[in-house]
Amino acid sequence: MSALFHAGISGARGRMGRAVSQVLDARDDVVVAARFDRGETADLALCDVVIDFSTPDASIALARACAERGGPAMVIGSTGFTEAQEAELAGISEKIAIVRSGNFSLGVNILIGLVEHAAQRLDAADWDIEVLEAHHRRKVDAPSGTALMLGAAAASGRGHDLATLRTAPNDGLTGEREVGKIGFASLRAGGIVGDHTVMFASEDEVLTLNHSAIDRSLFAKGAVAAAAWVRSRGPGLYDMQDVLGFRQA
Secondary structure, eight states, rough: OOEEEEEEETTTTTTHHHHHHHHHHSSSSSEEEEEEEEOOOOGGOOOOOEOOOOHHHHHHHHHHHHHHTOOOEEEEEEEEOHHHHHHHHHHHHSSSSEEEOSOOHEEEEEHHHHHHHHHHOOOTOOOOOEEEEEOOTOOSSSHHHHHHHHHHHHHTTTOHHHHHHHHHOOOSOOOOTTTTTTTEEEEEEETOEEHHHHHHHHSSSSSEEEEEEOTTHHHHHHHHHHHHHHHHSSSSSOOOHHHTTTTTO
16 A cells, blocks of 8 residues: 545535445445535645546636645546637646546456557548447436547547547438548446447458446546545646556657
């Protein structure tokens, strides 16, 4: 175990907040100094790091409050940020350390690397890319943050950003699929924790890369690992590739 640190949990009564609480309570090197939800206040001075699974609006408001006092560091798992909110978060990260990820799973972050490498090696003229994801009925944003991360990795492998290559969902009379574009499909049903598939399809063969989440605790464990890592980092906007050491400084 690492040195003792104090953590806060934002969105503490949500599904992920409760999972994070269970992981933190089981560790000997963490004191949970604050548990709170949207609209509630917490003494941020008690925390070295706050783990936040709430909403984009609540995350931005909390990040502002942390930045105003020069800390604590943050781990943000909220998804569905607007471009303006993305830009504001980047500005706030100049004052505090933030790990932000659409998915804290080790397996998913390895999948991201595999997708980028596959996209580099499979000619866009011959191979279509589709990102498929499924989540529980309560998830409010689509595609999921993880699906967008996978799409961004595929686009990066092809030397572009996702905004350039992303195509609209198939619905109605759409015409033929445009060559080189990246498509998305989303399912919402029951209690599905999270399932993500990236399909590379040519006229002759199909390559499928898939990750299935079995238990929500895997995301909580990753978020807590990110919290232990970021609490001693300088200001900056980090992700799980940094936490896991996949990205060289």
